[in-house]
Amino acid sequence: MTRIAYILKMYPRFSETFILNEILELERQGVEVRIYSLHKPDDGRFHASLARVQAPVIYVPQYPLMEMGRIIAAHRALFRADRGRYLRTLAFALSRGHYYALKRFLQAGVIAEDLQRRPVDACHAHFATGATRVAMFVSRLTGLPYSFTAHAKDIYHRDIHLDTLRSKIRSARFVVTVSEFNRAYLQTLMAAWPGTPGDVRRLYNGIDLTLFCPDPAVPREPGLILSVGRLVEKKGFDDLIRACALLARWGLPFRCEIIGKGPLQEDLNRLIAELGLEGRVQLVGAKPQEDVLQAYRRAEVFALPCVIAPDGNRDGLPTVLLEAMATGLPVVSTDVTGVPEIVDDEVNGLIVPPGDPIRLAQALARLLADPALRQQLALAARRKVEQEFDVRKNVSILRRWFAESAVAAPAEAQPAATWTDMGEALPTP
Numbered sequence: 001m002t003r004i005a006y007i008l009k010m011y012p013r014f015s016e017t018f019i020l021n022e023i024l025e026l027e028r029q030g031v032e033v034r035i036y037s038l039h040k041p042d043d044g045r046f047h048a049s050l051a052r053v054q055a056p057v058i059y060v061p062q063y064p065l066m067e068m069g070r071i072i073a074a075h076r077a078l079f080r081a082d083r084g085r086y087l088r089t090l091a092f093a094l095s096r097g098h099y100y101a102l103k104r105f106l107q108a109g110v111i112a113e114d115l116q117r118r119p120v121d122a123c124h125a126h127f128a129t130g131a132t133r134v135a136m137f138v139s140r141l142t143g144l145p146y147s148f149t150a151h152a153k154d155i156y157h158r159d160i161h162l163d164t165l166r167s168k169i170r171s172a173r174f175v176v177t178v179s180e181f182n183r184a185y186l187q188t189l190m191a192a193w194p195g196t197p198g199d200v201r202r203l204y205n206g207i208d209l210t211l212f213c214p215d216p217a218v219p220r221e222p223g224l225i226l227s228v229g230r231l232v233e234k235k236g237f238d239d240l241i242r243a244c245a246l247l248a249r250w251g252l253p254f255r256c257e258i259i260g261k262g263p264l265q266e267d268l269n270r271l272i273a274e275l276g277l278e279g280r281v282q283l284v285g286a287k288p289q290e291d292v293l294q295a296y297r298r299a300e301v302f303a304l305p306c307v308i309a310p311d312g313n314r315d316g317l318p319t320v321l322l323e324a325m326a327t328g329l330p331v332v333s334t335d336v337t338g339v340p341e342i343v344d345d346e347v348n349g350l351i352v353p354p355g356d357p358i359r360l361a362q363a364l365a366r367l368l369a370d371p372a373l374r375q376q377l378a379l380a381a382r383r384k385v386e387q388e389f390d391v392r393k394n395v396s397i398l399r400r401w402f403a404e405s406a407v408a409a410p411a412e413a414q415p416a417a418t419w420t421d422m423g424e425a426l427p428t429p
Contacts, residue, residue, distance in 0.1 A: 001030055001031070001032055002030075002031050002032070002121050002122075002399065002402050002403050002406060003031070003032040003033075003034070003119070003120040003121045004026070004031055004032070004033055004034070004120060004121065004122055004123070004124055004402055005033075005034050005035075005036060005111070005115060005120045005122070005123045005124070005138075005144075006019075006023065006033055006034070006035045006036065006055070006123075006124055006125075006126075007036045007038075007111065007123055007124070007125040007131045007132075007134055007135045007138070008035060008036070008037050008038070008125070008126055008131055009037070009038050009039055009126075009127060009129075009130055009131045010037055010038070010039040010040070010041055010042070011035050011037040011041065011057060012041055012043075012046060012047075012050055013041065013043065014041075014043040014045050014046070014047070014286060015230055016126075017047065017289060017319060018205045018319050019126055020047065020049060020050060020053070021205075021206065021207060021208060021391050022205075022206075022391070022395055022398070023035070023053055023055060024049065024052055024053060024208075025206070025208075025391045025392060025395040026395055026398070026399060027053070027054050027055065028392075029392075029395060029396060029399050031399055031402065032055075032120075033054075033055040034055055034056055034058070034118070034120060035055045035056070035057045035058070036057075036058050036060055036111045036114075037057055037058070037059050037060065038060050038062060038107060038130060038131060038134065039062050040059055040062065043286075045286060045288065046288070047288050047289040047290070048288060048289065048290055049289060058111075058114060060107045060110050060111060060134075061106070061107060061110060064103055064106040064107060070110060071106050071109065071110065073113075074109045074110045074112070074113035074114075075106070075109045075113070077113045077116070078109055078112055078113055078116070078141055081116060085140070085141065085143070086141065088140070089105070089137060089140040089141050090105065092140065093105035093137070101133075104130065104133045104134050104137055105137050107134050107137075108134045108135075108136075108137030108138045108141060109137075109141065111134065111138050112137075112138050112141035112142045115138070115142055115144065116142065120144070121144075121402070121403075121405075121406030122144055122145045122146065122147065122173070122402055122405045122406050123135045123138050123139060123144055123145070123146040123147075124146065124147050124148065124149070124402070125146065125147075125148040125149070126148065126149045126151070127148075127149070127150070127151055127153075127154040128148055128150045128151075128154040128155055128165055128168055128169075128175075129154045131148070132146075132148040132168050132172075133168070135148060136168060136171060136172075139171075145173040145405045145406070146172055146173060147172050147173050147174045147175065147176065147401070147402075147405060148168065148172055148175060148176070149175075149176040149177065149178070150175060150176070150177040150178075150182060150186065151177075151178055151182075151316045151317075152178075152182070152313070152314050152315055152316030152337060153313045153314075155177075155182065155185070155186065156185075156312045156313065156314055156337075157311055157312050157313050158311050158312040159311070160312075162189060163193070165189070166189060166190060166193045166198075169186065169189075169190060169198035169200065170190070170195065170196055170197075170198045172198065172199075173199070173405045174199040174200075174201055174401060174405065175198060175199060175200045175201065176201055176202075176203050176398065176401075177200060177201070177202055177203075177316075178202075178203070178204060178205050178316045178317040178338060179202065179204070179316055179317045179337060179338025179341050180202050180338070180341055181337050181338045181341065182202070182316055182337070182338065183200050183201070183202040186198075186200045187200055201401070203394055203397055203398060204317060204341075204388055204389050204394055205317055205319055205322065205389065205394070206389050206390055206391030206392070206393065206394035206395060207319065207322050207323055207326055207385070207389055207390075207391050208391050209326055209385065209386060209390055209391070209392075211293065212293065212296070212322075212323045212326035212327050213326060213327060213328075213382075214297065214327055214328035214378075214382070215297045215327075218294065218297040218298060219298075220297075220298065220299065220300050221255070221298050221299065221300065222253070222300060223252075223253045223254040223255055223300060223368060224254070224255050224256075224257065224298060224299045224300050224301070225240075225244070225254055225255070225256040225257070225299065225300070225301045225302075225303055225364060225368075226256075226257050226259070226295055226296065226298075226299035226301070226302050226303070226324070226329070227240055227256070227257070227258045227259070227302065227303050227304055228258075228259040228260060228292055228295070228302075228304075228320040228323075228324075229258075229259075229260045229304065229318070229320055230260050230261070230262040231258075231260050231261055231262030231263065231264040231265050231268060231283070232262045232263065232264060232309075232313075233264065233307065233309040233310075233313070234306060234307060234308070234309045234313050234314050234315055235260075235304065235305075235306060235307075235315070236304070236305035236306050236307040236334065236354065236355070237258055237264070237268055237305075238264075238267075238268065238271060239305045239307070239354075239355060239356070239357045239360055240256070240258070240303055240305050240357075240360065241256075241268060241271050241272055241275065241277065241281055242271075242275070242357035242361075243303075243305070243357040243358075243360040243361035243364060244256050244275075244277055244280060244281050244361075245275040245276075245277060245357075246357065246358065246361035247361055247364060247365060247368075248276075248277065248280055250361075250365065252365055252368060252369075254280065254364075254368060255280055255281075255282075256277075256280060256281040256282070257282050257284050257295065257299070258281070258282070258283050258284065259284055259285070259286065259287050259292055259295060260283075260285075260286055261285055261286045265283060268283060269283060292320075292323070293323075293327065296323060296324050296327035296329055297327055297328075299324075299329055300329075300367075300368065300374065301329065301330055301331075301332065301364060301367045301368060301374070302320075302321075302324035302325075302329040302330070302331045302332070303331070303332045303333070303360070303364060304318055304320060304321055304324075304331070304332075304333045304334075305332070305333065305334050305352070305354065305360050306318065306333060306334050306336040306337070306339060306354060307334065307336065307354040307355050308336060308337075308354065314336055314337050315336060315337055315338075315339070316337055316338055317337075317338040317339075317341070317342065318333075318339065318342075321333060321339065321342050321343065322342060322385055322389050324381075325342070325343075325348065325349070325378075325381035325382065325384065325385050326381075326382060326385045326389075328378045328379075328381075328382060329378060329381070330349060330350075330367050330373070330374045330377040330378050330381065331343060331348075331349040331350070331377075331381065332349065332350045332351075332352060332360065332363045332364060332367065333349065333350075333351060333352075334351065334352055334353065334354040335351050335353070335354070336354050339351070342384070342388075342389075343381075344380075344384070347377075347380055348377055348380035348381040348383070348384045349377055349381060350363045350366070350367070350377070
């Protein structure tokens with residue numbers, strides 16, 4: 001049985017259903033997972049499927065200076081176990097000369113000491129920022145191989161230190177990313193840096209097709225437009241609201257529900273009021289997965305008008321698009337990052353330019369007025385998800401990669417670190 005330590009910034013996190021789905025499917029396929037979380041959850045809301053996760057969760061000190069007893073005990077044990085390895089890793093951390101590098105080293109020590117007592121075969125992190133930095137330190141402290149999954153903000157945000165990202169890619173056993181667009185970007189990034197290019201692999205997020213499926217017993221609500229996501233700029237919800245204002249001006253019967261919460265809630269509510277859409281567009285807050293599933297089944301059209309935010313943040317491969325398509329919803333989205341790898345325009349959905357409420361409104365109006373087109377696109381969308389985004393097929397590939405990584409050469413054989421290796425992208429306390 002393969003045993004994998006998952007290192008995550010926060011677990012569970014309400015918006016990160018793709019990680020939850022991945023862990024559940026790994027366990028179903030016989031992988032033993034142990035979760036190390038750098039933060040305790042702060043959402044206060046949990047999906048019902050979380051109860052099916054068997055993996056134990058170990059919470060690493062979020063603020064190491066506040067749990068020094070635990071930190072000192074772990075690091076003392078590591079020092080006694082292999083003084084040379086420990087001192088080399090400590091020197092590696094100190095060479096960068098800033099607090100965040102030392103913080104990640106201290107957190108990694110707690111994980112590494114636990115792994116000495118309860119071994120696993122490899123480590124995997126999600127997002128190429130703090131969790132991956134900790135995984136790198138764990139690898140150096142233990143000799144375990146590590147890998148990570150890169151998504152979007154963690155590689156495109158303007159504050160990302162590119163040499164640091166390159167060093168993480170180079171020292172990882174392999175890197176997973178969620179779209180071909182991302183893979184090409186990362187390969188181009190590595191090609192501009194001397195040395196080995198790293199092993200970057202594309203693996204789409206998958207969804208549970210036995211859960212996300214149409215339900216003929218649930219009637220569609222005529223004119224209901226649905227969208228789901230955090231209320232942040234990259235989702236393009238302001239464009240959706242402006243498109244709804246055009247639909248109202250054109251006299252079309254519709255209602256729009258946006259599921260999610262986030263920092264733009266007040267701004268979006270203000271825009272709804274300014275455009276006189278209080279009775280037509282609703283921000284209904286965050287919902288657990290089972291309620292979102294029922295919303296997919298009730299709606300007639302799904303819209304996710306993704307944009308690239310000024311800071312470079314964008315969606316990598318929106319899971320909600322996959323869920324909507326799997327449940328028989330015709331979708332409208334934009335040609336941002338990995339979206340065109342999900343939605344083939346005029347085949348299984350409609351694609352409009354980002355930041356264009358007029359074109360978005362025209363696409364929505366077209367779908368609302370044409371039941372035959374909705375049916376045609378919805379059937380093709382389900383077929384596309386079955387072919388490319390089945391969680392069972394995709395996680396079986398990841399499971400094989402983990403097994404191969406576990407029997408590969410030890411981490412000590414990796415290239416020596418450079419001065420830039422210890423930069424920390426998007427540092428957070």
